Every structure is written in structure tokens, then in C-alpha cells.
Amino acid sequence: MGSGSFSISGSGSGSGSSLVLDGERGELVRAPAVRIGKKGGGKGGLLDEKAMIALRNHSEAERRRRERINSHLSVLRGMISGTDKLDKAALLAEVINHVKLLKTTATEHAKGYTIPSDTDEVTILCEPQPANTTNTSFLIRASICCDDSPELYPELKQSLQNLHARVVRAEISSLSGRVKIVFFIIPERGEGNGEMGRKILVDSVQHALRLALERVNSSMEFIPRDSLLNKRRRVSHFESSSSSS
Template sequence: MAKNSFQYSSLPEEETMPHHFNATNTTSSSMHLQELPANCYALEFQEPFEGFAEFEDKASAADSSHNHRQAEKRRRDRINGQLARLRRLIPKSEKMDKAALLERVVEQVKDLKRKASEISKIFTIPSEIDDITIECHRKENHPNNNNNNNNNNNSNSNIMFMKATLCCEDRPDLIPELIRELKDLNLTVIGADIGCLGGRMKSILLLYYKLDSNNDGVVCNVSAIKQSLMGVLTRIISWSSASTSSFRVTSKRQRFFFSS
């Protein structure tokens, strides 16, 4: 290799090359380089030693195996942590194996779900899903031989009772807004049951709708009133859902009294 360096250094540089250096000299120099022994360049083009590729593969396999072991260890630690948390929640579960522990947890969850369903039938507890239900009951006039009750029957024939259930995100101005919208629909609140839990609200409203005195003989359009009420409640739910991103109820709900 030193011989090659000597031959390259003996060649004239481009800047110091004399003007009389012609093509014949260049050709002779090139021929002189071509006549160098081929083994001078053996080290420059020699392939890496055979054991290097095998060593690199073994190192890569060792790294992959180490990463896999670490990931598996983290997974086992996470599972064991969750199982330890379940053991603290389930009484007398210190000596249970994993299968028995999970079976006991499933039974416990089913029992809690059943109890929650029973409690929701007694108390007004909001759910996690926005929901609206409306039930309409119109009191019709039935023939009666007693003339003293004719006026009462005629007045009751123009009254429709409604039960509206609303479940949505809670916010401070929800109840006043709901009352205002109901008044715009000429709906009167005769009863209300409201429950709030975890930023959610469930409201069960008993309403009635009465036609004006000049509308005697006009059939009450139940579907139109129901559709209007559904639109109002849907709009209120959409406003509540949009406002929860920037506001969250943290205090107890103020008590609002419905005006008669």
C-alpha cells in the first residue's frame, strides 16, 4: 500500500505540471499505473472478515430478546397490579387463585348492577347517556247523564297531560331555561322530580296543556305538541353537551320553585 502511495505522490499535480507535458507523458503515466501489481489494492477491495456479519446478527438478536423480556415483565407487573387491586376490593380473596378471583369479581359486578337497577326505579338517578322520553295522555269527555257534571267534562276534554323525562349534562342555567321554553309552549308544570349526580341531571316533569276558551270544538293536535316539546328538549340537551367542555358543575344545585 505504501508503494501505491509513492506512485501517486510521484505524479505531477495539475497546477505544477509543466507546459511541455503532453499526451504522450500522460499515456505513459497511465500505463505505468496499470502496470502496478494487482495485490497492492487487495486491502482496499477486500470484503469484511467473515465473522463480523454473524456477530452483528447475534447482537441484534440479543437486543430484540432483551426488549421482549422487558416488555413481558412490564405486562406481568401491570396484570399483577390490577389483580392486587381487585383483591383489596373483594373480601377474603387473599388465598384465591386468579380464575377464582375473576369469577368472584364478575359476580360482584352483576350484583352491583342489579342493585343499581333496583335503586333507579325508586330514586331519580341520571344515566350516562343523553335521553328524552315523552308520554302523552289526553283526558276525553265521556257521556254522563248527570247534567251537573257537563261543564266539568267539557273543560276536562281540552286538557292533555304529558310526562317528559330529560337526562343530560348539568349546568346552572338549565332549569330556568327549561321553564322559559315550557312557558313559550303554553305548557304548565304540575310536578317535577329532579336528580343530579356526577355532573349529570335527570328531570321528570309532569305537564298539562289546556286549550283557550275560544278553541272549543278543536281537536288537540297531540303529535304537534309532542314534536314541539321534543325539539325544545333536544335543543337544551345539545346546549348542555356543548357547555360541558368549558364548564363543570361543582356546587350543589340551587332550588328553583315553579310558579303557579
């Protein structure tokens, strides 16, 4: 029984009062007094009528709100087993625990994969190389993350070609219009020798990727967002190598 759907009224010589059943609280509450005006009605009677209409509208809005809440709770009970007999608070606590578990599981499964983030960034890592793998003692792991766009790849190619280094592998992934590219770079023969040479090469790679990112972001300011979101790429892995001279 909704709020305002049942009332008990009493009347006197010139005024009346009503008790209205509040469906949310399950108890009777006093409604605005209804005055009985003189023959032909009066201003007081008109105001009381408007107050009762407002009360009924509020009660109906509350009823619809409770129905929506109960409908959503019913959906949650259907998604998580063993929650049929839980009250609302216990159900929501169980949902929170379930979501935390899903996030933890997703994080564990994502390890080892290249997944784009929501932040534009360039990261550089210098990793030691096993002595029997290449003719260099270190490898640069450089990544760039940004919005996916056709302008990105030519910019990256041009920037990296100007370096005294060679890209031996690249990993590309795209998700929801974002892309992350990880380059595995080694120095050309005779380059990057010593601690100073290594630092110069690392700084050069970082500068090249940052410059490419700035150019792409500048050009994308004039491209509609909808057209960028339509340019999706599946997760792909490829390797590129060139022969030693």
C-alpha cells in the first residue's frame, strides 16, 4: 500500500484533519489540515487541495523509486549465486566483494600483456642483455601510450629512423581508441659504448618518442573525436629486424 493511499479524516465545525498511511515508514502520519470553506469554496480550501495533490505526487514518485531499486537488486541477486536470502545491505556487501575479486583476477590475467592506459605517456627502460644473444650489452625497452590515429605511425617511423639504433621488435595493442606500442631497441654497432654513450642513446630515444607524441596530439586537435573512436586495431604482435652490416 503506497504512501497516501489510505486516510482517516475527522471534521469539526470549520476544519478537518487527516491521518495518511506512509508506505515507506509503515505508520500513520498527519496530513495537512483540510479546511472547509464557506459555500462556494474559498482560498484556504484551494491551497489545501494543492497540498494534497503534491503529497500524492510525492508518494507516487517514491513508489516508483523503490520499484527501480528493487528491480536493480533483483538483477544483482541473479548475477551472484547464494544471495537469494540476503537483505539489501548484505547483498550490496557481497556485490562489492565480488567486484573486488573480479578486478584482482583481471589484473592477474593482464600481466604480461600490453594494455593501453588512459594517460598519454612515454616510458624508457634500459635492460641488460645476455652475452650470447646480441653484439650489445643492453637493450632499450621504450613504450608510448596515446590515442590511436593514422598520423601516429608515420611520426614514430620518422623519429626512430633518425636514431643510431635499430628496432628489433615491437608490440602493439589497442583498446577503446587507445594504443600502446612497445619498442625493443638496440644500438647500432659502435654506438652506445660506455655509460655515457648508453645515457645519450636512451635520452635520444625518449626525446624522439616525446616529439612524435607532441606532433600527433597537435594534429589530432582538428580531428573529430567520433572519427578517432572508429579507428580500432586488434591486439597484434610483430617482429622486425635488419641484417647487421
